Amino acid sequence: MSFAENLKKLPGISHLAAINLLDKDDVLVASIENKPGSQGSLAVYNHLAQTYGSINAEAARKGMEIFAEHTEDERLNPGKHPNIARLIAIEQGAPALRVKHIFEI
Template identity: 60%
Template sequence: MAFADNLKQLPAISHLAALELIDAAGNVAATIENKPGKAGSLAVYAALAAKHGGINVAAAEEGLVIFAEHTDDARANPGKHPNIDRLLDVIASGQGFTCKLIAA
């Protein structure tokens, strides 16, 4: 399925302003905001966090499937899709993130 089709299967994120990714040291490693160009990534990360309890290797692998055609583009163009690059890094390193949801 294409990313747009996969997004339709994910829970709504209208109640979220953002999601913070917290590293093992307790620092905010990244924030994904609910705004144009980022809302899709927020939906993916929020769904993965709800299912897996955070972003671990299993969540990252599932995320790459959800991102569909964008995953191939991210692999071919490192830096173009930072939220996908982050999932690839989680798989490579085994170091995941806990997630904090920020209400809208």
């Protein structure tokens, strides 16, 4: 399935302003905001956090499946999709990340 098809199956994100990704020392590694251009990534990371509790190796593998054709594009063009690059790094042994949801007010 394509990323667009996979995205339709994920929970909604209208209640989220962003997701912050934190390392083991609670240092902010990245923030994915609810804005055009990053809403797909926000939906994927939200789903992974809800399903796996963190962005660990298992979650990263599932995320790469959900991103579908974009995962291959990132492999061919490293750095083009930073949110997928992060999943690839975690799948390859980088430390897991904790997710903090930032809710819309």
